[in-house]
Amino acid sequence: MKEEIIIAGFGGQGVLSMGKILAYSAIMQDMEVTWMPSYGPEMRGGTANVCVIISDRKIGSPIVTKYDTAIVLNQQSLDKFENAVKPGGLLIYDPSGITREPVRKDIQICRIDAISHAAELGNAKVYNMVVLGAFLKMHPVVEQKNVRKGLEKSIPARYSDLIDLNEKAIAEGMKHVVSVNQI
Amino acid sequence: MAEKVLMKGNEAIAISAIRNGVDGYFGYPITPQSEVMETLMKEKPWETTGMVVLQAESEVSSINMVYGGASCGKKVMTSSSSPGISLMCEGISYMAGAELPCVVVDVMRGGPGLGTIQPSQGDYNQIVKGGGHGDYHNIVIAPASAQDMYDFVDWGFELAFKYRNPVVVLADGVIGQMMEKVEIHPPKPRMTDEEIRTKAPWATVGKPASRERNIITSLSLDSDTQEAFNRKLHAKYSEIQEKEVKFTEYMTEDAEYLFTAFGCSSRICEAAVDMLRAEGIKAGLLRPVTLFPFPYKEISRLASQVKSIMSIELNFGQMVEDVRLGAENKCPVGFYGRQGGNIYTPEEVAEEFRKFNNIK
Amino acid sequence: MNIEDIRKPENIVYRKPALLTDNIMHYCPGCSHGTVHKIVAEVIGEMGIQEKTIGICPVGCSVFAYNYIDIDWQEAAHGRAPALATATKRLCPDKYVFTYQGDGDLASIGTAEIIHACSRGENIVVIFINNGIYGMTGGQMAPTTLLGMKTSTTPYGRDAKLNGFPLKITEMLAALDGTAYITRQSVHTAPAARKAKNAIRKAFEYSDRNIGLSFVEIVSTCNSGWKLSPVAANKWMEENMFKEYPLGDIKDVLK
Numbered sequence: 001m002k003e004e005i006i007i008a009g010f011g012g013q014g015v016l017s018m019g020k021i022l023a024y025s026a027i028m029q030d031m032e033v034t035w036m037p038s039y040g041p042e043m044r045g046g047t048a049n050v051c052v053i054i055s056d057r058k059i060g061s062p063i064v065t066k067y068d069t070a071i072v073l074n075q076q077s078l079d080k081f082e083n084a085v086k087p088g089g090l091l092i093y094d095p096s097g098i099t100r101e102p103v104r105k106d107i108q109i110c111r112i113d114a115i116s117h118a119a120e121l122g123n124a125k126v127y128n129m130v131v132l133g134a135f136l137k138m139h140p141v142v143e144q145k146n147v148r149k150g151l152e153k154s155i156p157a158r159y160s161d162l163i164d165l166n167e168k169a170i171a172e173g174m175k176h177v178v179s180v181n182q183i
Numbered sequence: 184m185a186e187k188v189l190m191k192g193n194e195a196i197a198i199s200a201i202r203n204g205v206d207g208y209f210g211y212p213i214t215p216q217s218e219v220m221e222t223l224m225k226e227k228p229w230e231t232t233g234m235v236v237l238q239a240e241s242e243v244s245s246i247n248m249v250y251g252g253a254s255c256g257k258k259v260m261t262s263s264s265s266p267g268i269s270l271m272c273e274g275i276s277y278m279a280g281a282e283l284p285c286v287v288v289d290v291m292r293g294g295p296g297l298g299t300i301q302p303s304q305g306d307y308n309q310i311v312k313g314g315g316h317g318d319y320h321n322i323v324i325a326p327a328s329a330q331d332m333y334d335f336v337d338w339g340f341e342l343a344f345k346y347r348n349p350v351v352v353l354a355d356g357v358i359g360q361m362m363e364k365v366e367i368h369p370p371k372p373r374m375t376d377e378e379i380r381t382k383a384p385w386a387t388v389g390k391p392a393s394r395e396r397n398i399i400t401s402l403s404l405d406s407d408t409q410e411a412f413n414r415k416l417h418a419k420y421s422e423i424q425e426k427e428v429k430f431t432e433y434m435t436e437d438a439e440y441l442f443t444a445f446g447c448s449s450r451i452c453e454a455a456v457d458m459l460r461a462e463g464i465k466a467g468l469l470r471p472v473t474l475f476p477f478p479y480k481e482i483s484r485l486a487s488q489v490k491s492i493m494s495i496e497l498n499f500g501q502m503v504e505d506v507r508l509g510a511e512n513k514c515p516v517g518f519y520g521r522q523g524g525n526i527y528t529p530e531e532v533a534e535e536f537r538k539f540n541n542i543k
Numbered sequence: 544m545n546i547e548d549i550r551k552p553e554n555i556v557y558r559k560p561a562l563l564t565d566n567i568m569h570y571c572p573g574c575s576h577g578t579v580h581k582i583v584a585e586v587i588g589e590m591g592i593q594e595k596t597i598g599i600c601p602v603g604c605s606v607f608a609y610n611y612i613d614i615d616w617q618e619a620a621h622g623r624a625p626a627l628a629t630a631t632k633r634l635c636p637d638k639y640v641f642t643y644q645g646d647g648d649l650a651s652i653g654t655a656e657i658i659h660a661c662s663r664g665e666n667i668v669v670i671f672i673n674n675g676i677y678g679m680t681g682g683q684m685a686p687t688t689l690l691g692m693k694t695s696t697t698p699y700g701r702d703a704k705l706n707g708f709p710l711k712i713t714e715m716l717a718a719l720d721g722t723a724y725i726t727r728q729s730v731h732t733a734p735a736a737r738k739a740k741n742a743i744r745k746a747f748e749y750s751d752r753n754i755g756l757s758f759v760e761i762v763s764t765c766n767s768g769w770k771l772s773p774v775a776a777n778k779w780m781e782e783n784m785f786k787e788y789p790l791g792d793i794k795d796v797l798k
Contacts, residue, residue, distance in 0.1 A: 020362065024189045027364045033189065035362035039215060039300075061454035062361050062447070065528045153189070207634050235633045240659035244626040247619065247656070251599070251627030254617040257634045277620045387615035387631075389594045389638055398609045400600075400618035 001031075001056045003141050004064050006081050008049035009073025009097065014128030017154065018071075019050035021166075022132060025142040025150025026054040034062040047076050054141055071135055073097045073114075088183065092134050109181050110138055117172045123162075126169035133173020185366040192326070192358040195333040195365050196262060196288055197222035200234070203337040204373040206257035207235040209248035211267060214300040215356040216290035219262040232373055242267040246274030246287070253283040254399040256379040256386025258340050262288035264356075265306050266297060268314070275349050276315025279416075280401025284343030284383075286336060287321075288352040290359035291497075293523045301524020302356030304446060307501035310351050311474045318413055320420045322350045322427070323474040325445040329363035337371075342427065344382065346419055353474060355497065357447035357526065424476040431470045432481075434460065438467025440540060441485050443506045444495040445471050447526075452495050454529035455536065464542065474502070482509030491540055493517040495532055560584040562593060566610045573773025575763030576605055578730040579672060582740045583643070584612045586747055596639040597631055599624040601653075603645035604678040622653025625660035628667045639747055641668035646687040647677045650712045657716065664721030664755040668746045671713070671758060674765040675784060682768035686710035689787055694768070709787055713760045717794040723755035725794040729762045729785075731777040742792075754796060762788045 005022070009015045016037055023033040037050040051067075053059050069090040070081040074097040085091050087106045096115050112134035118127040136147065147170060151163050190198065196219050200208055210220040220238060228234035235252075239245040245261045252259035263271060268289045278285055291306045293299035311323050322342050326332045332354060339350040379386055390396045403409045433453050435441065440459075442452040449470035459466040469485060471478050486492060491514050494503035503518045510516050519535040521527050527535075537543070548554065562584040570576045587596050593614055600608045602621035609616035619627045624642035632640040649657050649671050660667065676694055677683040683696040687709050691700040701709075717725040724746055728739035739761060746757035762784050766776035792798075 020189065023362060027187055027189055033362075033364055035189070036357065037360060039356075039360050059363075059450075060457065061451040061529050062357065063451055063526050063528055065530065207630060209630060235630075237629070237633065239626070240655055243623070244656055244659065247623035247626035248630035250619070250623070251617060251630035252634050254627065255597070255631055255634055259630065259634070273620055274623070281618070387597050387617055388635065389597060390613065390615045391594050396609070396613055397615045398618065399616070400609065402606060402618055 001141070003054045003069065003139060004067045005052045005054070005069040005071065005135075006049060006067045006084065007052065007071045008047065008077030008081055011048045013048075013073050014125070015048045015073065016050050018128040018132050019052045021129075021147075021150050021154045022135075022142070023052050023054070024153045025147045028146040028149035028153070029142050031056055032059050034059050036062045047074065049077065069135065069139060071131060073131065075099055078102060090138055092131065092138065092177070094131065105181070106183060108138070108179065108183055110134060111178045111180050112173055112176060114173065117176055118169065121165065121169055121172065123165060126166055129166045129169035130173040130176075133170035133175075134177035135173075136170065137174040137177050185368055188365050188367055189362050190329060190365050191218055191360060191362050192329045192332040192354060193218035193290065193360070194222045195329045196336060196352075197226065198367065199333040199336040200260060201226055201228040201232060202367065202370040203340070204232065204258065204371045205234055205260055205336070205340070206373055207237070207248075207252045207259040208261065209237050209239050209245040209252070209259065210261050211239050211242045211245050211263065213242075213264045213267045215292055215302070215359050216262050216264045216288065218359070219288065234373070242270040243273070246271035249285050249287075250274055250278055250281070250283060253278065253285045254281070254387050256383030256388060258284075258374065260286040260288070260336070262290065264290045264292045265294050265303070268306060268309070272309070272315035275321065276317050276319060277401050278349045279315070279319035279321070280317060281399050282347040283349070283399065284340070284347055286339040286343055286350050286352060288354060291353065291355040299524040300356070302447065302497060302526060303522070303524060304355055304448065304497040305501070305522075306353065307474065307496070307498060310353050311477075311505075319416060320348075320423075320475050322346065322348055322423060323353050324350065324429075325353045325472060325474050326358055327446050327449050327470065328358065329361065329365050332358060333365050333367070346423060348419065348423075353446070355446050356524070427473060428476045428478050428480070429472040430478040430481055431472060433468040433470070435467035435469060435485060437465055438485070438488065439465040439490050440467070440536070441489045441492045442466065442468045442495055442532075442536070443471070443482065443492060443502070444468065445474060445502060448495050448497060451527060451529055451532060455532040458529055458533045459536065466536070471502070477505050477509070479505070479509040482506055483511055483513070486510035486513035489514055491515045491517060493519060493536055493539055495527070496520045497526065498522065560588050562588045562613045564611055564613050568611060569607060570604065571767045573764060573766040573776060574604070575674065575730050575761060576672065578736055579670065579739070579761055579763075580608065580611050582730070582736065582743055583670065586740060586744045587612070587614060590744070590747060592639050592747070595637065596641070597635070599627045599631070599640070599642040601642070601644040601648035603648045605643055605645060605672065606679070608643050622648050622651070623656055624648070625653065625656040625665070625667070625669065629660055629663070629665050632665055632667050636666075639668070639750060641670060641747070641750070643670045644672070645678070646671070646673045646675065646685045650686045650710050654712070657712070658719070661716045661719045661756050661758070662721045664723075666750050666753050667756055668743075668750045669756065669758045670743065671760040672763050673760055673788065674763040674768070675709075676765050676768040678765045678768050682765075686712070687788075689783055711788070713758065713788075713793060716758055721755050722758060722794060723796045724749050724757040726758070726792045727760040727762060727788060727790050729780070729790055731764065731780060749797070760788070762790065
């Protein structure tokens with residue numbers, strides 16, 4: 001099993017930490033991971049992206065150009081990564097971040113209105129966890145209990161009271177993700 | 184059981200330093216390696232192991248703090264990225280000349296000059312062939328994963344003390360910035376004063392009446408003395424070349440074609456080998472883990488076996504010169520590189536391989 | 544009294560300090576380095592801290608100081624001695640650590656290192672020999688060279704328009720919060736040398752009290768570089784150097 005995922009959006013949307021929690025969850029499931037961010041000035045308020053690879057064997061190249069899954073949270077990221085999804089792959093997007101719908105017919109496309117669901121939970125910061133839930137619903141690469149462990153490892157001890165909220169946000173994402181096409 | 188932690192290569196350097204009994208870290212911020220000092224400052228090891236961590240006013244100062252600490256027989260280190268390493272080369276030369284152990288981590292970025300802050304392997308010649316003035320070698324080890332970053336700190340100090348020589352961990356922006364699973368081993372204590380006196384009898388720790396004074400210096404104004412010293416250094420480097428070469432091989436047993444690559448490039452080549460193998464092309468990879476000493480013999484052996492060798496590097500062809508020396512004209516040696524922070528993909532490497540070898 | 548009587552311990556009024564080695568000094572006759580070395584050796588000996596002292600040599604005439612004082616030494620790259628001393632003291636906090644630097648080393652190429660060591664308040668001693676010239680490389684202009692002073696790179700005299708002004712680095716360092724004791728001395732007469740010795744001893748004592756950096760400047764002669772006899776050099780120093788670099792304590796946080 002090997003899943004190559006690109007997560008992309010604006011700095012501040014929690015792209016990097018979503019990737020980190022996903023990667024940590026996979027480690028808790030005894031899998032190999034790489035988490036490779038874009039870094040540098042473009043990170044300061046611009047577009048941020050991180051490539052996470054999860055595999056049950058040693059990972060060679062951390063640099064890939066085609067992804068099993070693209071999670072895109074703004075228009076630039078959709079433009080950049082829609083065509084980078086492997087045929088038969090998955091694209092998840094947040095409708096409030098884009099002005100043009102994805103057009104590919106050979107991949108599965110899913111929508112998650114993460115902003116509204118995060119707002120309903122009363123904490124906009126769990127936005128990225130709603131998105132992660134959507135992904136885990138579509139591609140359950142890690143088990144629920146390991147996601148919990150991944151959260152525990154990733155969230156600093158002083159915020160440990162937020163773990164339940166994050167888990168709830170993931171559950172919301174799982175519940176509300178919508179498939180917009182059929183391949 | 185070893186604890187498994189998700190961390191960046193740069194963080195792994197810092198955590199490893201604390202857990203492997205390093206006495207001091209002296210550094211200066213520069214992208215893409217600033218997480219090393221940031222992690223150390225966050226961890227506050229001076230409250231636990233007593234490790235000293237200090238932000239210096241420049242890379243020039245950091246390496247000279249390392250010089251001072253190493254003179255006391257302490258395990259001391261610094262880290263930087265390419266432009267900062269250039270500034271440190273004066274100090275590294277002095278340390279090679281004074282035969283001082285230390286570990287320097289270079290998380291390479293694009294150059295020359297200010298260059299880019301993206302990954303590169305453009306410092307190969309600088310670090311492997313010298314860097315500072317005079318006739319010396321660094322021991323150079325090239326990590327290819329966050330786990331390597333963690334493990335190479337301890338290995339680096341082992342080599343540094345064994346040979347009383349600077350060791351450079353030659354990493355790059357990919358290895359520094361990427362997070363991976365790292366297995367954390369049980370912590371080792373720092374050396375006691377007694378251990379330092381035994382392990383480093385040359386150290387300047389205060390002169391007791393029982394011995395002559397210890398002098399750490401790289402100065403000798405007498406030509407014959409200097410030449411004799413250079414001979415001694417050269418003999419040391421020959422011994423290192425003889426005993427410390429380390430490399431890994433991937434699918435070389437029946438290989439008809441060989442890639443050579445170090446650091447992050449070796450992992451991309453591994454994926455390219457898999458792709459070519461899937462097409463029925465018997466490709467393999469040799470990854471030098473030590474760059475000085477360099478695995479000339481192993482490349483020579485494989486050069487007799489394969490139809491060609493291709494060196495894949497994030498520069499315009501630096502390690503390839505050593506690969507050619509190793510191949511001894513037994514087979515054609517090709518090169519493919521990218522620059523400025525652009526990184527080849529496995530597909531791109533496979534495509535260049537086909538072009539070089541005229542395989543459609 | 545015959546020679547044997549004179550040599551009896553009870554008759555000895557002066558002797559070479561125990562920590563000064565028998566190596567013949569390479570310094571020119573009349574140079575201040577020899578006197579300052581002797582004072583440093585005396586202070587370390589009298590304080591009984593030979594086993595706890597680590598010296599850092601500069602690049603310059605005193606590059607070979609390690610041949611003359613019987614303690615552990617590190618030889619630094621040009622200007623970098625305060626960086627070596629910083630790490631040495633922080634890693635070995637129970638030791639006495641001092642640098643011995645000239646004006647080319649400390650006030651020119653090593654300005655960053657000395658300023659930041661002072662600013663961080665490193666608990667070290669810095670002995671700064673200021674003779675207004677580069678001695679070792681053959682008498683070139685130093686940052687501390689006086690206006691009008693002839694050197695091999697200011698053959699017509701230092702011109703402020705061309706070469707800028709003499710750098711009063713000691714006063715600059717006194718302004719930094721990390722310094723504890725800053726003084727300017729000389730060793731051209733016996734009383735001056737006694738004062739300088741007291742200052743150096745105080746600096747070593749302060750460095751053990753974790754109150755910051757102690758800095759002793761010694762305004763010195765370089766008769767070779769100045770092209771003067773030792774006696775004339777002393778006179779020239781009194782008449783010219785002391786005007787630009789007046790002697791005395793500049794800062795003492797315990798006073």
